[in-house]
Amino acid sequence: xxxxxxxxxxxxxxxxxxxxxxxxxxxxxxxxxxxxxxxxxxxxxxxxxxxxxxxxxxxxxxxxxxxxxxxxxxxxxxxxxxxxxxxxxxxxxxxxxxxxxxxxxxxxxxxxxxxxxxxxxxxxxxxxxxxxxxxxxxxxxxxxxxxxxxxxxxxxxxxxxxxxxxxxxxxxxxxxxxxxxxxxxxxxxxxxxxxxxxxxxxxxxxxxxxxxxxxxxxxxxxxxxxxxxxxxxxxxxxxxxxxxxxxxxxxxxxxxxxxxxxxxxxxxxxxxxxxxxxxxxxxxxxxxxxxxxxxxxxxxxxxxxxxxxxxxxxxx
Amino acid sequence: xxxxxxxxxxxxxxxxxxxxxxxxxxxxxxxxxxxxxxxxxxxxxxxxxxxxxxxxxxxxxxxxxxxxxxxxxxxxxxxxxxxxxxxxxxxxxxxxxxxxxxxxxxxxxxxxxxxxxxxxxxxxxxxxxxxxxxxxxxxxxxxxxxxxxxxxxxxxxxxxxxxxxxxxxxxxxxxxxxxxxxxxxxxxxxxxxxxxxxxxxxxxxxxxxxxxxxxxxxxxxxxxxxxxxxxxxxxxxxxxxxxxxxxxxxxxxxxxxxxxxxxxxxxxxxxxxxxxxxxxxxxxxxxxxxxxxxxxxxxxxxxxxxxxxxxxxxxx
Numbered sequence: 025x026x027x028x029x030x031x032x033x034x035x036x037x038x039x040x041x042x043x044x045x046x047x048x049x050x051x052x053x054x055x056x057x058x059x060x061x062x063x064x065x066x067x068x069x070x071x072x073x074x075x076x077x078x079x080x081x082x083x084x085x086x087x088x089x090x091x092x093x094x095x096x097x098x099x100x101x102x103x104x105x106x107x108x109x110x111x112x113x114x115x116x117x118x119x120x121x122x123x124x125x126x127x128x129x130x131x132x133x134x135x136x137x138x139x140x141x142x143x144x145x146x147x148x149x150x151x152x153x154x155x156x157x158x159x160x161x162x163x164x165x166x167x168x169x170x171x172x173x174x175x176x177x178x179x180x181x182x183x184x185x186x187x188x189x190x191x192x193x194x195x196x197x198x199x200x201x202x203x204x205x206x207x208x209x210x211x212x213x214x215x216x217x218x219x220x221x222x223x224x225x226x227x228x229x230x231x232x233x234x235x236x237x238x239x240x241x242x243x244x245x246x247x248x249x250x251x252x253x254x255x256x257x258x259x260x261x262x263x264x265x266x267x268x269x270x271x272x273x274x275x276x277x278x279x280x281x282x283x284x285x286x287x288x289x290x291x292x293x294x295x296x297x298x299x300x301x302x303x304x305x306x307x308x309x310x311x312x313x314x315x316x317x318x319x320x321x322x323x324x325x326x327x328x329x330x331x332x333x334x335x336x337x338x339x340x
Numbered sequence: 341x342x343x344x345x346x347x348x349x350x351x352x353x354x355x356x357x358x359x360x361x362x363x364x365x366x367x368x369x370x371x372x373x374x375x376x377x378x379x380x381x382x383x384x385x386x387x388x389x390x391x392x393x394x395x396x397x398x399x400x401x402x403x404x405x406x407x408x409x410x411x412x413x414x415x416x417x418x419x420x421x422x423x424x425x426x427x428x429x430x431x432x433x434x435x436x437x438x439x440x441x442x443x444x445x446x447x448x449x450x451x452x453x454x455x456x457x458x459x460x461x462x463x464x465x466x467x468x469x470x471x472x473x474x475x476x477x478x479x480x481x482x483x484x485x486x487x488x489x490x491x492x493x494x495x496x497x498x499x500x501x502x503x504x505x506x507x508x509x510x511x512x513x514x515x516x517x518x519x520x521x522x523x524x525x526x527x528x529x530x531x532x533x534x535x536x537x538x539x540x541x542x543x544x545x546x547x548x549x550x551x552x553x554x555x556x557x558x559x560x561x562x563x564x565x566x567x568x569x570x571x572x573x574x575x576x577x578x579x580x581x582x583x584x585x586x587x588x589x590x591x592x593x594x595x596x597x598x599x600x601x602x603x604x605x606x607x608x609x610x611x612x613x614x615x616x617x618x619x620x621x622x623x624x625x626x627x628x629x630x631x632x633x634x635x636x637x638x639x640x641x642x643x644x645x646x647x648x649x650x651x652x653x654x655x656x
Contacts, residue, residue: 038507039626046630057408059507059629064412092373096380191354191375209624308525310355313375314362 031087347403
């Protein structure tokens with residue numbers, strides 16, 4: 025099965041490209057040139073889309089304007105790139121013979137519904153989206169475009185609503201992996217599984233794709249009132265690792281994205297949790313930021329030692 | 341010491357930001373928003389530069405148009421962004437009180453001088469550059485701008501000419517680490533050391549920043565004639581790992597970038613060699629691409645196993 029990946033120069037698109045390239049032919053398209061963008065250009069270049077889609081059986085559409093561009097580009101750009109270009113792309117894909125589409129959506133579109141007052145929100149595919157800004161609205165509108173295209177063209181469509189997946193300070197990022205963050209490699213694996221186990225033609229499936237959570241729905245009030253206490257109960261290894269590094273636990277956790285349906289239907293199992301974040305920090309990976317400076321638990325590197333030493337033994 | 345990093349959303353700029361943030365205050369500037377770009381905008385926005393530079397003692401300038409943009413944007417854009425914007429940035433930096441500058445340059449500017457006929461080139465800081473395209477010319481012109489600015493403003497300037505540092509097929513990337521490639525974390529460490537051990541005010545130092553090489557200058561003819569034989573002699577562990585994966589060795593190696601001066605003067609030691617490339621492949625990192633498909637040594641992932649298993653024992 026030959027796959028075209030849009031947004032192939034971005035963090036998620038590149039991870040998907042790398043994952044798919046292990047098992048079959050894949051090509052990438054992006055406005056920015058990179059090792060994984062065999063096709064370079066804009067999504068409104070229909071002739072480019074036709075060339076890039078020729079001979080493909082599947083499409084993974086990750087390209088979009090994202091949250092950081094809100095307020096930096098006119099709202100009309102979100103409509104143009106996230107919605108209108110998705111419609112054009114799907115039309116071209118169907119014309120080229122594509123049968124399967126995986127769309128990279130976002131848990132951000134749950135918006136206000138993620139955070140009910142007085143307790144942590146428990147968010148899954150049945151939670152009604154409540155978009156708050158043009159980014160959220162445009163991603164939800166694109167999902168509607170996908171539903172129309174699935175029906176019109178008989179495409180088997182999977183929508184993956186993914187949670188946070190960009191470099192953040194390690195102490196925050198590690199906790200997020202328990203309830204509202206995910207590793208790009210796990211996101212890529214979900215895309216690969218969605219292609220390997222497609223749903224029925226003409227229909228749209230939707231999955232939350234977020235890190236494995238140790239929390240249970242009944243933890244929702246306590247997560248809001250005293251998150252540290254819940255963490256001591258549900259994630260003692262993380263609590264010990266944070267203590268060894270001198271990091272504080274969060275006082276409050278306001279939401280949990282529950283990926284149970286992706287596990288059950290796709291067989292997806294997120295593998296890179298909070299411990300992977302700490303290992304990436306210790307390996308000086310650019311996929312994680314140091315805790316806010318000054319960071320007492322990361323020894324300053326001397327001039328003769330270009331990289332900090334490993335973590336304290338208790339945290340390894 | 342407070343540092344501004346330009347191009348902070350790019351691969352190298354982000355790695356530098358992450359490295360510097362471990363030991364002191366750092367801010368990033370980029371045209372693309374990201375976790376490491378506290379300032380978002382263009383290098384020709386002088387008011388933005390003034391705000392971003394206020395209170396900084398050092399500047400790391402990684403932002404540039406790169407090789408993949410050659411032919412995709414007009415040549416004048418290379419002059420505008422890589423040269424004119426560098427001149428403006430240095431003027432603003434000096435006015436803001438910056439005393440040290442590290443400039444991220446490229447071994448690409450050696451151009452034709454890298455590859456003499458009939459033997460591998462042995463390239464160090466004394467090799468005269470021989471640029472071939474507008475990218476090479478613009479980076480060399482920017483180095484000249486830095487020399488002028490060092491003299492005019494008393495800045496202590498370090499130029500780091502770095503080799504290949506982007507995702508490539510693992511089999512090629514691993515061999516490149518022996519002679520013409522480098523890990524972004526090692527590049528970042530070189531930037532940190534250049535700041536920690538500055539040269540004299542008003543002067544420019546230049547260093548080749550490339551992976552540790554096992555080759556010697558006298559290997560140059562044999563690298564060109566029979567690279568596999570030289571590899572068996574100088575890098576037997578890599579040869580064994582390639583054999584275990586069923587990968588072919590290269591027949592010819594055409595150049596070696598020698599980072600000896602960076603080792604001697606900065607105390608820099610590249611830590612992430614060919615074995616780090618193989619580990620990154622096995623970890624499904626997006627920093628390395630799978631070997632060309634079909635890749636017999638990477639087992640296809642089953643639908644129930646989102647990620648391939650580890651490497652064969654012999655290659656671990």
